[in-house]
Structures are given as C-alpha cells and as structure tokens.
Amino acid sequence: MKKILVVTIMLLSVILLTSAFAPANQETLTIAARGGSHVDAMEAVKGEFETANNVKIEILGLESADLKQKIGLDSVNKTGQLDLIMIDDPWMPEFAESGIMANLTEMGYVEDEDFAAPSRAIGKDPYGEGDVYALPYSGNVMLFFYNKDLFDSKSLSVPTDWKSVLDIAKQMKSDGKIGYVIRGQQGNPIVTDYLPILWSFGGNVFDADWNVTINSPEAKAALELYMELLANGVNYEKNDIVAAVSEGKAAMSLGWPSWYISGADAKAAYAPIPGKVDADSELHGSGMIGNWMMAVTANSHNKELALEFLKFVTSAENQKIEATFGGVPTRASVLTDPELTAKYPYFPTLLEATNNSVVRPRTPLWSNVETALGTELSSAISGVKTVDQALTDAAAAITAIMAE
C-alpha cells in the first residue's frame, strides 16, 4: 500500500517535472506591468498586434513595488527578459539617470502632441525638455471628490480655496456628517494627500535649487490646516474613502479618479483640487499628476517591435477600448471624445486637471524622501510630535537623504 503511494508520488513528480523544466522559446515581447486594470486593458487589445506582427505578447502583472524590483533585476542582464516596462511617474528620474530605458527619439519616434503636455513632459529626460524615453500610458491626476447630494441639500457650491473647504467641513460636522476624509496612513498615502494642500499654500518640499523647504511657514500652515480638516473629519483607507463619499456619509476628500473608475458604481462628484488658501490669495497649481508611463528597455532583444507595440497600445483607437476596462486615457482627443464623455462625464475635468497639474519633485531619491516625510507627517497628525517638531525632523531627514 505504502509502496503504491510512493510510486504514484514519484510518477506524479516526473509528469510535473517534465513541464516544469521546459523553457519557452517563441518570438515574444514581454511586458512588465502593474497588475490590475492595466493588464486587463492590454490583454483586451493585444490580439490585433499579435496577428499583424506574428509575435506573442506576454504581460506580467505585478504589484507595484515588485514591478519596480523586477525591472531593476532585469536591467542587469545583457539581453533582458523584459521588452517593455510600465513606470510609475516618480520612478522616472531614477530610471532616466541609470539609462535602462531606450531613447525613443533616437529610434525615430516623433513626439505626439495629442498626449497632454504635462504627461509628455514626464516621459522626457531631462524632465520636460530632453529626448523622449517613455509614453504616458495611464493618465491619473488627483481630483477633489465630494458628495453632490450633501452639497445640494445645503445649496453649497464647489469650493475653490481651502478655507472654504474647512468651513464646509465644519458645517457638515455640525450636521453629524463627516466633513472631510483624509488619507493619513504613513508612507505614500499621507504624502500624496498632503502635498496638494502644501502646493496650494505656495510651499514645496524643495525650492528651485534643491534646498529643503519642508519646514517653511507655508508648510506649517498647510499641515495645521490638514490637521484641522482631520478634526472635522476622519482618517480612512482608500476603499473606505470611496464608500463614504459615494454614499453620503462623508462630504469631501481628495483622490485618484482610477479608484472611482475601477469601483464599478462608486458615485461622487469631482472637481479640480482647490489651489488657493482663501478667496483672495494667489492661485497655485495643486493637482498632483500620477501617470503610469511605458518605456522600451535598453536591453530589449527587439526594440523596434517593442516601440511599435508601445505606439499601438497608446493609440487613440486603443485608449478608447482600454477605457472600458478601467484604463485612464492620456490623449486629449480621447478625453474629449463625445462617445466616451457621455459614458465617463469626468474625462474633460480630468484633462483640465492634467493641464494644470503639478509633478512631484524630479529626484531619483524621491521614494526615500517620501518615506521620511510620510513618517513625520504621520507623527504630527497622530499627536506624537508637534507640527514644528515634525517638519523640522522631516527637513533634517530629507537633507540627510539628499546629501548622498
């Protein structure tokens, strides 16, 4: 009896082994992408390209931190496994500096003005003016989300400055509603949630000469306002934000449109993020841009074909199809396409917000800066440190990071 079991197991392993060790070899383009809707959207359109060019497209969907790691590992190979890579916008300086992306301009790529200008700028090295290295694949830009029913019941209009946001939040709170939802989790969430307010106050993490300015009076005022918004609201994780604003439990929050697109029937009204402190102050750009870019790897075995696929997958025609799979278009012509805007009425707002968007500081060390800043902001809002102390510590930590 036991012998039979052993034999069965061994036979089973032989069968399993044979398929385990056979490497695949056909003409293939491999794409490393962020898992989720991006993969679904590309899978939906790739067929036409595969038959036209007699090539197989393999898409590796990975969680974003793993995607970044995978790209790094593959870049050490002489001939990479990956032909195309998807890149989160803050990673661009790191990748550009190390030369792991193919120079598309040198390969004869001519810039396409249909992509929104701020999106195009991210794909160039040096930022905004150099050669093209990556094309905008997915066009996320942060928006201001609010519950229209709550606003209508008070006949409020959409706020365009942060003082009004706070006033509305207070008003909502006195009615037993959640005024404003912050996304104050340590790390990327709280930094993403705070920077638009900081920019509205005219502050930034660095000045034009890369001096750290996160302990400026503007930054302190912005953080104080942020904490006051929290006092009139709550601190939620993204799924809860979308649910709370959609169903009218909470009035306002910032967020990425892709949450509302992927969440099948999450409903909220949207507007560009306020860019002023109060009605009379100077207007600043405040909508954070967070595009996903796509590039051809410098060590791809077939760069020309990879570029062709990149153009194919970002074409107007395919962006229209991808939109129905949760893709966010990056082309003006698609974002204003009447057929699509009927279905997705926020697309024109998205284009407007993109055109006025602000990009996170273009340093290869951004992820470290974000980690340190996120830690200190979290300390401030949870009351472990004072606003002054937190921002002074953040400035010290960021200065140390940038000194390398």
Next chain:
Amino acid sequence: MKKKTSWYKIILIGILLIWTLFPIYWMISLSLRNSAELRSSIPLIPQSFATEHFSRLFTEKDFGRALFNSLQVTVISLFFALAFGLATAYILSRKRLKITGGDVSLFWILLVRILPPIAFAIPLYLIMTRLNLIQTKIPIISAHIMINIAFIVWFMITFFITLPEEMEDSARIDGASEMQLLTKIIFPLVMPGVASVAILAFMTSWNEYLYGVIFIQSPKNYTIPLILATLNSEQELADYGLIAAGGTISLIPILLFVIFAQNYLISGLSSGAVKE
C-alpha cells in the same frame, strides 16, 4: 481513562474555535456575497449569494493555471525537501557526520532561515541568469527546497534525538539494513513529527511569495500568491470579493493535504506498533 470531556474544556474549545474561525468565516462569507453588498456596511449574515467572484478569478485572472503551477512547485519541492531533509536530520542527530562540521552545518542550515529572502534572492537571480535557467521553474523550485530543508532538519532533529538508540542497535543485531532500519523502525516512530513538518512545509511552499515574484518570468508560470498580490494596489480599489474568493480557493488544496497528513499525526510510540 477519562469518560467524558468536562464542561470547562468544552467552553474553552468553543472560545478557541470562535476566535480561530471567525476571520475564516468572514473571508468565505465575503467571497459569496455580490459586489453591491460588499460596498460599505457588510452585515454579519450574508444577504445575497453570488459566485461571480469565483468565476471572475478563473476567467479573468487565469486562476486555474496558477493552481496547477502552485501544486507543481509545492509537490516537487516538498518531495525533495523531505527526502534530503529527513536524511540529513537523522544523520546529524546521530552524530554520524564524523567531520567536526556537524555543529557548523547545523548552524549554517539555520542561517538559511534567518537571512532575509531578499539577501538571497538577488545573488541567486544573478546566478540563475548566468546559468540560463531563469526561464524555467528550476530557480523557484530550488528556492522552495532550500527554505524547507532548513526547517525540516531543525525540527526533525528534536524528534530523532528523543529516540532510544538501543532500539536501533538491537535492530542492527537482528540483521536489518540501514534502509530497513530507517523505513521500518525509525520513521514510523517519528511519524507525528514528519506529518506536522510536512504540513508546515507544504504551507510555506504553497504561500511563498518573495522568491516567486523574483524568479517567475512569465504569466504562464504564475503561482497563486502572485495573483493574490496583484489584487491589492495603491491606484485601484481593493476588490475584496476577488481577494476573499482567491483566499478561499487557495485554502482547499492545502486543507486536503492537512486532512491526509493528519492520519499520521498519531503517537508512534503509543499506537501499539512498537512497544519496548
């Protein structure tokens, strides 16, 4: 000896089971509700019944192939890890490794468990690329063998050293070969240990993620944990229905294995097979 389980034990077991099973209940119940019910306030008892999450996993996320891959990697690596690990543990426990390296190698084996996977993964990736093996499943399978051997050796040693050596000596006098000694006398005695270590090694391999994500180079080779990880991202909402359904399916093969291995989780010495 005892006739009836006393009432306080029943209460304790009850509390223990509620504590252990509530999150599991929650996962399974989430996987079976429709998306509308999952949106905000989720009632304790499901108000709807839907299989949409399960069907979406198989149609959109290619979960069937991932199940096969996970099984393949787990079974193959478990087989080798047990074979090598048990033998090594036995030899180390009997100090037959005459070279003074016995203690050193025990310590070295422990290192495998201690070092963060990322420290291993990058050099291993570079080696596997040089050897041109990166497109196959060899790297992922060997990584799984490696992490499990360490665990098996360390755990089984504690079982082997409690065995009375006289028993082996008498068997040897009776003319038993080394192999017979091992399979007929030693292993039956340590079966509870082997069963539990096999369950935990199966589990480690089945849920292993960090090496998987580094070594797997094609969507054809995806294992279940890799697919589950992509269901949670910063830019999109977490699809709790899919996540719960994925967790539920992932539980089934391993549960079957636990039920199978359970049969060996009985006392080797008291089961009557061998008595001194």
Next chain:
Amino acid sequence: MSLPTVIILAFLTVFPLGYTIYYSFTNFNMLKPKTLKFIGLSNFEKILADSYFQQALLNTLKFMVLAVILETGIGLLVALLVNSLTKDQKIIRTLLLLPVVLPPVTVALIWRIMLSNNYGIINKLLELIGIAPVSWLNDVRTAFYCILVIDVWQYMPFAFLLIYASLQSVPESQYEAAQIDGANAFHRFWYITIPNIMGGIVLVILLRSIDSIRLFDKVNILTRGGPANTTATITQYIYNYGVGNYRIGFSSAGAIVMTLIVLLISSLYVKRAFQRN
C-alpha cells in the same frame, strides 16, 4: 542521502551569503553597477546611527518578545487541551490549523476589512455592546497591538501543531511507570511531559523568534510602519531605504545587522541544543 542536502544548501547559500557580505561594504546600486565602489563600514555606520532604524529595531524586538511568549504559551495550552480530548480531536486539530495555512496577503487584507474604521465588522460588533468605534490601524495606541493580535491569530496554530506533535512522541511507558510510583497529575506533567516536549517548545520559540523578527507582510499592507512609525520593523526599514531603491549595498548591510541580532538571540538556543547531545 545527506550529500545532496549539503550540495544544494552550499550552492544556494554560500554564493548568496558571500555576495551579501561583499555588497555590504560597497555602495552597490542595482541600476548603476558601474559606480560600484568599496566604502568600508559606512553603510553600517549609517544604519546604526539612523533614528528610524533604532525605532524599527525597538519595535521589532518588542514585537518578537510579545509574539513569541503569547504564541508559544497559548500554543502549549491548546496542545495540552486538545491532546486531553477524548473525541473529535481530529476535526478540531484541522479547524485550528486553518489560520496558519492561509496566504499572508489574504490574512492581512481580510483583517483590514474587519478592522476598518468605516463599518468594519469588529467596530460594528463593539457598537452592539456600547463601545465607541476605534480607528484600529490609524491610532498610535492600537495599531501595534492589532498587528500583534493578527500575528498571534495566525501563528499560534503553528506553535500548537509542533508542540502537539511532540506530545505524541512522549513514551506511554513512562506515564505508566509514574502511575505505578504514585505520581500525581502535576508531577507527571512536570517530570515527564515537559522534559519530553522541551525540545519541541524551544524549537517553536526559536523558529517564531526568527520569523517574527522578519515581520513585513502585515505591516506593509496594513500600516506601512505607521502611525508615527509605531509599527515600523527592521525588514520594512531595509525595504524602504534599501531594496525599494535598488541600494543593494545598503540593504545587504541591513540584512547582516539583522542576521547578527538573530544569531545573538538564537545562540542561546543553539547552545542548549548541543548540550542535549
């Protein structure tokens, strides 16, 4: 048979370990292999002087001590309890093992749903008995303990299984002999059971110490080290400031620091293991 083990382990460990030690003295960045240069001990100096690392180290050690005590202690009690049952042992054993076999990502996400401060089931149940909702994962007072509770939930069964298995190998004859000598239940437990399962218990302590010091999944998905860095761990620190940025030199140094700490802790065990021989 143990030759393959030696070969596999050597192949899979000697090179990686050698590389890791070598890289830890360099500024190696995966994206910029050409700029690699030897920088002596400066990675180590930077790590040890970093207040974020010190906090992560303290958090991790505190977590390790609490998690190991709770998991081993409860696991031992549960093993004794289940072992004393006269029926249904098999089904209860299987049910108790469920948490430990779930994929870690799923565990973290399921708990996130349950702990949500917007309609999470735990807050809802607490509301029924009149307790105000708690912002579990965003509050400095609760976040750390949430992670701890989840870890105990998940890994107590691990301790239970290993200790339970050890209980099965206690020779019945010893109990019978003790019974004849008139030893009471406590004496039998203390002089027979405990010495026989001590190896198992110490092993559980060792393995759980090693694994809990590497705590990453739960923290990364649930809190990212927050709020106010109260749940930051060493692995997460190494990830955020090293691996995530391709700074392999820096992360290798972090890995070595961590390994030395674990070795220090586990050497107590290892010493004991060899005394037994």
